[in-house]
Amino acid sequence: MSVNGIPNGVLVGRARIDGFEYPRIVTVRDGQLLDITARGMATVRDIAESGRAAEHVKTAPGRVVGDIEAVMANAIAGRPDRPQLLTPVDLQALKASGVTFVVSLLERVIEEQARGDNSRADALRTEILDLIGTDLSQLVPGSDAAMKVKAALIEKGVWSQYLEVGIGPDAEIFTKGQPMSSVGHGAEVGLHPISNWNNPEPEVALLVTSKGDIIGATLGNDVNLRDVEGRSALLLGKAKDNNASASLGPFVRLFDGDFSLETIKQAEIALRVEGTDGFVLEGQSNMAQISRTPESLVAATVGAHHQYPDGLVLYLGTMFAPVKDRDGEGKGFTHKLGDVVSISTPSLGTLTNRVNLSTKCPPWTYGTSHLLRDLAQANLL
DSSP, rough: OOTTTTEEEEEEEEEETOSSSSSSEEEETTTTTEEOOBBBHHHHHHHTTTTHHHHHHHOOOOEEEEEEHHHHHHHHOOOOTTTTEESOSSEEEEEEEEEEHHHHHHHHHHHHHHTTTTTGHHHHHHHHHHOOOEEEEEEEOOOOOHHHHHHHHHHTTTTOOHHHHSSSOEEEEEEETTTTBBBBBOEEEETTOOOOSEEOOEEEEEEETTSSSSEEEEEEEEEEHHHHHHOOGHHHHHHOOTTTEEEEEEEEEEBTTBOOOHHHHEEEEEEEEEOTOOOEEEEEEEEEGOOOOHHHHHHHHSBTBBOOOOOOOEEOOOOOOOOOOOOSTTOOOOTTTTTTEEEEEEETTEEEEEEEEESSOOOOOOOHHHHHHHHTTOOOO
């Protein structure tokens, strides 16, 4: 469970703390945020690769930084003289899987058919659902039944590259961003200024080691530009990888006896968007309805075919596709600047971010080379 957006369990994260030029490794105990940065364990990557991540974080000596509720509140207020939570990962690759839920699948087909024009979405949604006439959520991707549906859709002229990765044998796995480029709880999330049709994507993200072991989870917002990706799948990079377009947090919760991948498989992820115009959007994404298992998505990402020496974070996709009209009937949902997006589930807490243009969010200037130089200078490597 979580209290005031702070989950229980073994938590690891990163924070900017006054007096230090580099991010510090933190955890939460007894309502306090503790700095547990130590030589050889000064990155989340090193903790994850240690083979004893949960044990280390649970028992490592630390220094009290402040009351966790005050720190969480400051993440939204953003006072620079107080501890500021950062994204809870560092050197890991940022990967994502797409079209893993049937609702998301159908909306991706609509994006493609609309060619980025959101005014056509309602009519296309009705037309495509009438044509399909099948509950795709019952299909096992790559199965004989799924291949029969594929053949029928091709015959009807509505086959799509999104249906291919939704019910075909191969999952969609893509690079969401570069290591060190994600933002954390309280930060702004960025929309590329060319986009006029976009939405949040509330997701669970898994922390995966270089060996492919899943050792924890966090919440994520895989910010999506529907019009850009809808024009062409070859624009996926432009639609997905922009300044501040990947948020994670507030902490990674590490697997232990009370929290496991089975917990994640039953999680309900709640989304709330509050606009400065008074608009409120709410929805849920039920992980039990995912069409590909988290294990299969990890296996499609890391293995003999592709290695990640520093591990990775894998966004698992979302079933939530916002269609609530915002600016008039049939116009659907799109972000406005200043929207506050909150993603939550009891086992992982609450991740909150405010929407801005990627060109107006703080630029990403602190990368891997900066972190390693700072840690070396501090004799922490």
